[in-house]
Amino acid sequence: MTASFALPFLTLPDEVVGFRDWLIGDPEEPLFHISRQLDAWDYARDLQLDTRLDLDLTAAAASLQIPANQLKLAVVVAIGSGTGRFARRMERVCTKVICAPLDAPLGIRFPVDSRNLSGRLLVRLEILLAEDVAPGADLSPRLAGSRLWSDTSNVHLEDGGDTRFPLEVLSFHRAFPGQRQETAPWYLHWRPGSMQADFTGSVRLYVNADHEALTQRVSEGDPVTLQAILGDVMVQMCRGVLEDDEAREAISDCEEGSVGSQVAGWLEMSFPGMKPDEIRGLMTATPGAFHAALHASADMGASE
Template sequence: MSRSYALPFLTLPDDVVGFDQWLIGDPGDPLFPISMQLDAWDYARDLQLDAQLDLDFDAAAKALGTTEGEDLRLAIVVNVGTGNGRFARRMEPVFEKVIEAPLTEPMTISLPIDSRDLSGRLMVRLEILLAESLASDNPLAPRVAGSRLWSNSTNLHLEDGGDARFPMEVLSFKQTFHGQRQVDAPWYLHMRPVSPEADFTGSVRLYVNADHEIFAERVSKGDSSTLQAMLGDVMIQMCRAALEDEETWDILKDCEEGSVGCQITSWLELAFPGMSAEDVHGLMTTTPGAFHAALISIADMGDAE
């Protein structure tokens, strides 16, 4: 079954919201851009999160279909989650500020994160919500307080925090896959056609072609663009396989930690927050480019040190 997917009201485009990325590090030390994994973390290590957000208020009002003279109040909200597993099990609000006039300078958001509140994974979700109900003649304008107008999510794995890395192996395709179609590919995802409830590490393996020496070296050195392209492709393949089978939609949300379905669910939750599997399927069908780009975006590993 295919269906068209459309948002129920106007939202804020990215060019109206000035947000680059979160910076993370140890309190009192220089911070660095956040990625998908923080190495050498332990349960005694506090963290610091900083970001700057700008907002073109007049452009925001226009994008939301409001007219001059209407009262527009927007809430900037940050929720932080933690917990072992593929994604955060608990989300709590840690920052909120209501904006009702243009910002004279970018807003600074500074969040200390106590180590005792961390475990395995750190998810940070930045949202812009409608702070008060809005009356408008535009049928597509958001009206209900709390409507999500824009969001940005980051899901950070805390190394040694109770999770496992993606199963990956570097080998010669000419020797291993001689005469097969994937012999000249820079990477190859081997995924058994099993149930989403199957063990992830036992069902999935990513092979990197050692015959592509420059590419394999970039992977070994942790080149961020190379890893993002490769892992983004892996996410696309696995998520598409799950979403193309309607019978798996209800199974995904009930899959246990460490399963194929749990990993796919975490990627979908991060790339498409608040959307059901059916809605993501609609997006994948009607605008596959946007679907692919969203998954590639969350595959950003950050710059290697």
């Protein structure tokens, strides 16, 4: 289970969900357990994803302190892809509502068209409250859409495009002596401007090698550290674009691989269905919720 923050209500433990990991492979061929890299992938190679849940609805009701006859759960699968550290877009591919005990494991199986893939494949499995429930225990979830459990798998597609965020580790004491960022743990070098500029050529993230513990966690791929750093990058760049009237209007027309395209992808992933002007309003009215949503989207799952 991937938890990016402490929820203010009861959630489902892993043993109640009974998730069996994803299987991935070529359609009509034997599947294998998903890992952090899929070798020998190309744009002509379609994929198949398969998993099963031993979801115990009775135990779920007890865990949530909700009467079993009132509990409806929605099992939702969304996939994303795109070059860069983050998926450029997310698409819901499966929703199943569970309102009665299962006689057999819940099977989830669907194809992934190669035309929709680039760079990486992000698979997010969530269990949500499907309907509002009457007030019960103080910590019971009540509102439809409350996230009760989630798992995220992030797969690097070999030869599927540049999947590296432009990052460099260096000593700030040597690189920026006497400057404001000299003792900062990281520093995003980015000048707001043309949304059509190449993302990897105009954006660079520096990590301060003088902070040895931080550098070690980054090199080891510590998921919480990376989420904090990359979430901060998303906040900086999304705020910069949303506060600029011209940039805010331009991002929807930017080509893939550009700064505007990357920011548009982050906004869609964090605030699905909302227009840039609406997101700007949220950013102004509730900046804490705006920042938290972007940081939550920066969660790419625990490393193996």
